[in-house]
Amino acid sequence: MNKRVRRRYLCALFAMIVLAALAATVEAKTFRWANDGDPTTMDPHARSDLFVQSFDANMYEPLVRRDRNLKLEPALATEWANVNPTTWRFKLRHGVPFHDGTPLTVEDVLFSFKRAVAPGSDLAAQLSAVKEVKKIGDDEVDFITDGPAPILPNYLASVAIMSKAWCEAHNTLSAATLKDEESYATRNANGTGPFMLKDRQPMVRTALIKNPNWWGLKDQPIDIDEVVFTRIESSATRVAALLSGDIDMIYNVPPQDIEHVEKNPGVKVWQTPELRTMFLGMDQSREELLESNVKGKNPFKDKRVRQAFYQAIDEESIKTKVMRGFARPTALMVGPGVNGYDSSIDKRFLHDPVAAKKLLAEAGYPDGFQVGLDCPNDRYVNDEAICQAVVAMLAKIGVKVNLLAQTKAKYFTKINAPGYQTSFYMLGWTPGPLDTLHMLSNLAQTRSADFREGAWNEGGYANPALDELIKKISVELDSEARNGLISQALAIVRDDFAYIPLHQQIVVWASRANVELAPLGTNDFQLRYVKLK
C-alpha cells in the first residue's frame, strides 16, 4: 500500500466535500493528542531520539531546560557558571520532590550522570567531554571537563535527573542496552516533572496525569489534568481523528492536507520554522565517483561544479511547489534559533541556470555528466518529491541524475560511515544542542579515522583552515568572540559550496480551536504549555 497514493486520495476527497463543522465535545480537561511515532521507552537515558526525549521530558527534568524561545532557563538547577575554564558549577533547586515523594538531592544528580554515560545510555557520546562530576556541599555540583566546554549546559539540557533510590529499588542502575530486554524504567517513570505516568501500552497509548506537587506550579499553573497520547501512523487517519474531534491535537500534519485542515472552522493550525536544515551533499573525497559516467576524476572536487549544481537548483520553486510554502529557503547550514546563526550572511547565491551551465563548461563538462542521487523516502517532509524536483532542475543544465529513493533503513546504511557509499545525497540536520558547533563538527570538519570528527560528513569535505576554526570554536568560552568565529566558519562553508543548503522545514501542528499551544522549532512538544478553553 502506498502512503502517498492514499494521501492523494484523501486530498481529493477533502477537496470534493465541504466538511461540516462539528461541535467538539471535550471532556473535563483531558487532553488527547496523536503523533505518527511512539515514545518507545519511558527511560530518559535509553534513546537520544528527539520524539522520545521530548515525550519523556514531561515526566523527567534536566538541570537546565529550554524555554518557549529555546533559550536555556533554570530547571532543577537555579544557577550555573564557569568557576574556571574546565569547571561548570550548578546550584541545585531546593524542595523538589520526585513523583514518589522522595526529595531531590545532589546524590541523585551524581547518580543520574553516571547512569547517562553507562552502557545502555544513548547519551554517552554527547557527554564525552565530562571527566568527572563532583559534589560540592549539599546543593552544588561541579562538572569537570577535559578542556573548556562552552556548550556543556546545552548538552545537559537533555540529561534527565532520575531518583537514585527508585532506580536502586527497581534494579535499573543503567538503561537496558539495545540488545537486552527492557528494564523497569522502560515502562515506569518517576521523575520530578509536571506530569506523572499513569498507564503505558507500548506502541498504542500512553496516559499521563498532572503532578500536583510539581515545584513549578506557582509560576506556571498546569491547565490540564490528564493527557492521553495515541499513536496514529496513517496521516489521513490522524487528520480525520482531529477533524472528527476524537483527538485534540496532532502533529506532523502532511503539507498537502494543511490547507483543508485550516478551512475547517473547528480546527487551528500552528506553525513555526523548524531547526532542521535540508541540504544536498556531494562526494568530494574519492578520486573517482562511485556512481557517475565520469571516469578517472571526481567532478565534485572542482568548486565550479558544486557552484553550478547550487545555482541550477531553484529553491524558491521547491518551496512553493513541493513544500507548498511550508519551508524557509536558507543559505546557511543552520537556521534561526540555533546559536551562531547569522542573518547578515544568510544570503543565497542566485538561481541562474545559464551561469550554472557556463560554470560546468569551464570545469570541462559542457555536456554535463551523469551522477546517482541517494534520497530517503520516509524520513523528511516530502523528501522524495524534493529529490525529484532536483533531478528535473539539474537536467536543465545537462546533468543526468539517476535518483535512488529508498527507505531510511536502507538509505542510512548506504550513505553513512564506514562505507559512505554515495556520490550525491540529500540529508537533513538538526543540531541537537542547538549550537552551530554541532553541525560544524559533524558535517564540515574533516573526517577522522575513528569517525569521531566529521562523522556525518558523508561527502568527505575537507578544509584545514576550517578545521582550525572549528577547534577554536569548541574551546572558546566568551560567547561574543565565539559567535564571531562561528560566523566566519558558516561563511567558509557557504562560499566553498561544501554543501548545497535548501531550506528549513516549517513545523506544522494542528489542534481543535479550543486548544492553546506553544510550538517550538525543535518539534519538541511540552505539555506544560497546553491550555484548554
Next chain:
Amino acid sequence: MLAFIIQRLLQSVLVMLTVALIAFALFNYIGDPINNMVGQDTTQADRERLRQELGLNAPFVVQFARFVGRAARGNFGLSYQQARPVGQIILEKMPATLELSLGAAVLASALGVPMGIYTGLHRHSWVSQGMLAVSLIGVSLPTFLIGTLLILVFAVLLGWLPSFGRGTVVHIGWWTTGLLTVEGLRAIILPAITLALFQMTLIMRLVRAEIIEVLRADYIKFARARGLTSRAVNFGHALKNTLVPVITITGLQLGSIIAFAVITETVFQWPGMGLMFIQAVTFADIPVMAAYLVIVGFFFVIINLVVDLLYYVVDPRLRVEREVAAIG
C-alpha cells in the same frame, strides 16, 4: 483420521520453515535497523558493536539458523524497537486481529450468503442487479480507500463512530476483548465492514453462481416434477449442494482476511498484528517481522486443515468412501 491430522501438522512445520527462510533472505533488502535504534551522535564504534551483538553481520543463512534454533525452543527473540520478547508482543496483539478478522468473516458470510441466494434465485430482478452493481465496487476499490471513505463519512461528517483505535478493552486472562464494551463495539464496526466488503462480494458471487448451476441440475428438475414446494427445492436441495465450495472458499479466505488485516489495521490504527507488522517493517525490526510471517504461515496451514475436516461433516459421500475403504 488422527494420522491425517498429524501428517498435516508436520507439513505445517515445513511450511513455516520455508516461510522463515524466504523471509530471512528478503530481510537483507530492507536495510539496517541500527540507525533506527541509536541517535545521530552515537559513535561509529558503538554502532558497529551493536551490529555485532545483534548478529546482523552474519550471512542470512546463519541468521536464519539462529532464528530457527531459538524459535524451536519457543523463543522468538527481542523486538529491536521495544526491547520486549516478541512472543509476548504477538500474544498482546493477536486478540485484536482475531476479533477483527472473525468479525469480518461473520459479517461477510451473514450478508454474502443470503445475498448470493437471493440474486441466484431472482436473477433478473432489479434488486439483484443493484446488489451485483454495488458488489463490483466492493471488489474494485482498494481497501485503504474504502476505509478512508468510511472514516470520512461516519466519523468526520456524521460523527457516529470513532475514527481510529479499538475503544475500551476488557482483559480476560491474557486475552483482551473490545466486544464487551460499547466503545469497543462501536470501534470495530468500520474496520470490520472495510475488511469484510471484498469477502462478502466474493461469497455472494460464488453462492449465486453455484445456485444457478445447481438449479439446472436434473435432480432439481425431478424435484420440481414431483411437485415439491419451491421452498423445499431451493433450500432443502439446491442450497445444501452449493455449500461445499462455499465452505472451502470462505474458510480459505479467513487466512487472507488475517493477512489483509494489515491494510485495514493501518488505516484504522487498529492495534493488532498487522499494524505491528507494518511498524516492524518501517523500523526494520527483524525478529518481529520473522515471527509474524511464521505465525501467519501457521494460521494458513491450520485453516486449510480445518476446512479439509469440515468436508467430512458437510459431504456425506466422503464419509461413505472412507468407510468403504476401511472395510475394503
